[in-house]
Amino acid sequence: MQIDIDGVILCGGQGKRMGGKEKGLLLLKGKPLFVYAAEKLAPRVKTLWISANRFLDEYAKYGWPVIKDCVEKLGPLGGIYSVLLQIQSPLLFVLPCDCPFFEVGWEKVILEKLLSSSASVAYISDGQKEQFLFALFKKSALSPLEEYLLSGQRQVEGFYRKVAALNVNWADASQRFFNINTLEAFEEANKMFDWMDKKLSECKNKL
Numbered sequence: 001m002q003i004d005i006d007g008v009i010l011c012g013g014q015g016k017r018m019g020g021k022e023k024g025l026l027l028l029k030g031k032p033l034f035v036y037a038a039e040k041l042a043p044r045v046k047t048l049w050i051s052a053n054r055f056l057d058e059y060a061k062y063g064w065p066v067i068k069d070c071v072e073k074l075g076p077l078g079g080i081y082s083v084l085l086q087i088q089s090p091l092l093f094v095l096p097c098d099c100p101f102f103e104v105g106w107e108k109v110i111l112e113k114l115l116s117s118s119a120s121v122a123y124i125s126d127g128q129k130e131q132f133l134f135a136l137f138k139k140s141a142l143s144p145l146e147e148y149l150l151s152g153q154r155q156v157e158g159f160y161r162k163v164a165a166l167n168v169n170w171a172d173a174s175q176r177f178f179n180i181n182t183l184e185a186f187e188e189a190n191k192m193f194d195w196m197d198k199k200l201s202e203c204k205n206k207l
């Protein structure tokens with residue numbers, strides 16, 4: 001049985017730790033940060049959505065449909081809620097915009113686990129840390145999510161506790177979940193890409 005699954009790249013937020021810059025649009029080796037995650041998730045979902053609150057026209061240039069939070073300043077859950085509200089698919093993959101090194105693979109594991117469980121949300125633990133925004137939501141999470149947000153709560157972790165979200169362990173993958181939250185981390189990511197380019201050209205020269 002084929003189940004429709006949509007995906008969302010979360011690009012809202014204040015980016016305070018990045019000095020207020022629009023994180024998703026920061027250029028990493030000439031490509032906006034959010035595009036790294038979007039390009040990897042898009043082939044695996046029916047429709048990929050971009051959840052953003054500022055620079056909507058800029059995001060739209062990349063061809064994926066953009067959804068603005070129906071209520072702003074609710075944090076990542078506000079973005080997820082706004083997308084769940086609009087989609088027809090019964091499942092939604094969630095990714096942050098700041099994970100250029102994430103590799104596919106985890107999404108198959110999390111899908112299998114969530115479908116064989118009665119939980120409405122599943123998220124990844126990478127062996128070191130819980131990665132709350134590498135997640136899969138069933139559309140049935142919409143109603144408890146609405147209730148949670150209406151009660152004035154915003155915290156992702158608190159919501160996951162409330163709905164007894166499934167924690168899926170995907171160990172030995174911490175590098176793939178490296179998040180860019182500060183300008184220093186952004187510089188580090190640039191250096192990692194330079195290093196990878198150098199190694200690649202060394203390999204090519206040996207051929």
Ligand SMILES: Nc1nc2c(ncn2[C@@H]2O[C@H](COP(=O)(O)OP(=O)(O)OP(=O)(O)O)[C@@H](O)[C@H]2O)c(=O)[nH]1
Nearest residue numbers: 010011012013014015016017051075076079096097
């Ligand atoms: N749609 C939407 N996405 C959000 C919102 N807040 C954060 N995000 C996204 O959720 C992910 C994690 O956000 P954080 O990095 O923790 O928060 P941030 O607001 O971007 O950054 P800080 O202000 O430095 O905490 C990122 O991909 C953000 O773009 C929001 O209000 N709406």
